[in-house]
Amino acid sequence: MTVLPAASPLGRATAGPLAPRTRAVAVAAALAVAGGAAAVAVATSSPAAAEPGNVVVSEDFSAGTVPAGWNAVDGAWKVENGRLYGTSASSSENNKITFGKHLNDFRIEANMRFETVSAATRWASLGLDVPASGATPWWIATMRSGTTAANGLEFAQRTTANTWVVPNTASAPYAAGTGRDIRVAVEVHGNQARWIFDGREAMRTNNLQRSTDGGQALFVNGATVSYDNVTVTELPPNGYIRPEGSPFTVIAHRGASAAAPENTLVSQEIARKGGADWIENDVQPSKDGVPFILHDGTVDRTTDGTGNIRDLTAEQIKALDAGSWFGPQYVGERVPTLAEQLADLRTRGGSLLLEIKGKHTRDEVATIIQVIRDEQMMSRVFVQSFEVDALQYTYELAPELPLGLLRSSLDADPVAISKQLHLTAYNPDGNALLAKPEVVAPLHAAGVAVMAWTMDSASLWQRLERIGTDAIITNRTAELVGWNSAFMQRSSGDPTVEITSPADGARLDRAQSPVIAVAATNADTVTVTVDGKKSAAGRKLDLVKLTAGKHTVSTQVTGPEGTATATSTFTVTVSQAGLGYVILTSGADPAAISTMTAKLVDTRYAELASYVDRQAGKLIPADVASVIAADARTLALK
Template identity: 85%
Template sequence: MTVHPASPSLDRTGSRLGALRTRATATVAAIAVTGAAVAVTVATSTPAAAGPGSVVVSESFSSASLPAGWNAVDGTWKVENGRLYGTSASSSDNNKITFGRHLNDFRLEATMRFETVSAATRWASLGIDVPADGATPWWIATMRSGTTAANGLEFAQRTPANAWVVTNTASAPYAAGTGRDVRVAVEVHGNQARWIFDGREAMRTNSLQRSANGVQGLFVNGATVSYDDVTVTELAPNGYLRPKGSPFTVIAHRGASAAAPENTLVAQEIARRGGADWIENDVQPSKDGIPFILHDGTVDRTTDGTGNIRDLTAAQIKALDAGSWFGPHYVGERVPTLAEQLADLRTRGGNLLVEIKGKHTRDEVATIIQVIRNEQMMGRVFIQSFEVDALRYTHELAPELPLGLLRSTLDADPVALARELHLTAYNPDGNALLAKPEVVASLHAAGVAVMAWTMDSAGLWQRLERIGTDAIITNRASELVGWNSAFLQRASADPTVDITSPTDGARLDRAQSPVIAVAATNADTVTVTLDGKKSAAGRKLDLTTLTAGRHTISTEVTGPEGTATATSTFTVTVSQAGLGYLLLTSGADPNAVTAMTTKLIHAQYAQLASYADRQAGKLVPAEVASVIAADARTLALK
């Protein structure tokens, strides 16, 4: 909060003192409400040419009105005390405000607080893809006040028919309740998203249906909710890199191949129900050029037929039984075409990591890509292959498709090869990767994800997680999903700490007195220092005694699972109003206060500094006099 000088229209010393005192009192009152007053630059305008890392929206609601470009579609939305408040009187009202711009890859985050709720089932949401006018359909990442419920967190769509489709649910480690600030975020990459609750991934989805022009938004239902520090940051398009603290991306090898006949639609369905993020399958052409889902060069092992797939027509392949070899209850399963597989994923959910199996001509690759286009799945398919030519053809024909290079052994320079082939991911045999784990860091530095195949044991998963592997291709997808859940539970025991007041970057004047506030989890001890000297959480900062300029608060917490640290740097600024507050609270002789205040009002800063120096230890306490003199000299230079 910036406090401006008193109005020059006040021409009497007493009136000016009263104005300064009133302004200082108002500032202290604001601090009592918000915990800290922070001047933050608002940047809600859209850059002409944004890119990864660009902050598209940064809003701390420091003005008294809704930010420019924010559209209160319905409900009551207002800015008070440095926060945005949204109110929905009824559980049937999905009140919303929209902002930002359409982005394919972005992170939306905000501090949310339930002020009042009609029931623990009521909710607030981050809008992921919302028409600017609020019309359906839209997608949201939802948080209930009863966040520990099984559906405390959700990804959901409101359909054009005004019905709900909830695609994913999860519970948070603690309840948001009321009156508690929770930092939440959602990271979106196309149809994929991660729900992040207080810095930890809670769940993910690959079922978003993105629009061509949807923006971001905030929602409230059956509650009054306040929001602060809303930011939208554009992300690099490679959403396959695993964020710190997040579990593996689970890729079901040939579908749920340990539970059902591989490369069939039933294997795909089981993998989907088991929570796999991606289905991995192989594609090859029939004699008449139709792409089919089959791993081997022949149909002998996985069907009741014989012969090379490239020697059989589509009609012949479709007549084969692809299930009875695996078990009697799968009799009658068929070898699906690529089009059939994609149609199933499009309508029932899921993404496809498709391996172009064996040598393919450019025309054969073009046919695969055309099928993907026809099925409207270009945003949900990842191409991988051992065949470099197949990847080159794919990039030439459809540069928007992500590419992964399969390798049995590691290349001498995976990074250079990744750049040459325009790879999104480098996909080596997991054992080869464990033999040379340092390549993961170099690939990540180049923006390339690492997907290891085909790893089926918890021991190997643990080793691959430690070296930073992003995704696992496995025959045991449902087990890896469970392992991921256990990983998140282990991670949730790590201590965390954040300095919530004064916030990092805060600019405060003398009239303010923020309290050091520390939010910690899983911590047994908390230590706090101010400029290297011991302090404490809950201590009120007396800014009248600190030198103008930057100051740093540091904290360290320890718990059973380790330690965590945080720092916050704030700046004590010099202003006429702040100096006035300093004079009024200095404890100086009343005659000295009157003399100094008169000089302050008339902007006689140099004279004020000299007076404070002369009276130090006499009419003005020495420790305060030095601060008064320093601030006055700073104002004299402005």
């Protein structure tokens, strides 16, 4: 699991056919994620001088007294039997003891044990950025005694108004309860953090607000809690390198581009709800210099307009429909400005991997950076580009922004160019990376993360995990999040399998085309069936050809240690939007499509069914006519 400085990894999975890869250099750091929708303004902290591996605090309380320099701000704190005990009599008491110093990149860990609690909702915490006086605001990583609750683990802030901001919650695999030692740890990199419960990563955030002087602390609320073996260790500054045993960082390519029109706010929202750690989008200027989120050099493919983006004014671009090309339910979506996208991320949660698309002048890059500053998002934006000039300008103007170099093929010496351009990450095409996986170890040794684009299948994710890739840019955000979840459950050589798409219980209309995604570990063979008929992982489900109602995807995997099975039942629903998709893609005569569409829009479903029956095998292909007629009759009954 997480690699401790000068120590062995915790919780490493048993070696086997799909056991985690061994790093040439283990760097204890990780990408933290945005989660939740709390409105959080982010401030950049002033980093302490980094000396990775330096143990700043190491306390086992064997001296029998509260350590020198530890400040019991409130509540009863004492040392007995080699443990530090803190007591809070009620849920209104957030009692704390502060210690340590301000660090930008560090790991804090401790053995925590609930001795008594007033209720399972009561908690204890590791303080991540707490003034020595204990004054608000401060940030904590919280564990309840009822740890399996949906909010059993939290990242939380106590504001100056003495209110709570809780951007991230998670449940632990088992309850802490009382009388049980739990080894807890949090790795912090600026505003990013990872919550580690008994050696297993449980949650990430990038919503921390950092002060310039806050240190560490221990908290107790409505309980008596004992602590032992409290350690604070400085970490290397690159929090984007994935520790062994941790899952990929999930980066949504142009938002949830497989489910919604790319580079729009709705695509961003779907990706966020799907669990993406980062949103990847492209930025280009309008004729009047306003940065817009758009991939192509023209607006032709993804809007109802035409022309080069650089030849259109901001007013002209904002008048375009950027959603109808993808589906009727997205009519009216607009091309967002960079400022609009960042504001949405700032207020609703999320971070941005921003590609500067195409050649930009220094002034154009300066405008992009100024927008990021104005939106208070400097600590939540990562800049990447194929254009070396754009990265050089970015570094000159804002050296604090992390940089990634996009490559279609690998450089002769990725480490050398990474040093030359001050890269935080080297971001190659995933297939090029798989053809030369030996570049990963030296990049990690140089402190450079590796983010692969654009990889959309479980088999490729598995290969990329084995070679040590840190992050995946993908069109299949939800599927990769599910794959990550299955990866985290791996604990032995026994095969495991999970169907991550379509999700069990999913309700899908015919306008959707989910891909069958299977996450398997320790498996040599994988078989997939849909309603008992042979299929395959990676195959699109054609919902137009399935009857309305429930369907079952089943899979079986076989490995050296045995077999495992999984099923997922989904429902094909009948909706006006779905039926509209079937009509528009039916291959029917244009006149028939026009007639059917008119009846659909006017909700004349019974007339639509009768018309289709008459034209089946004539103006309308017979196989699709039966689907249209059946769905229309279903809608007529609603």
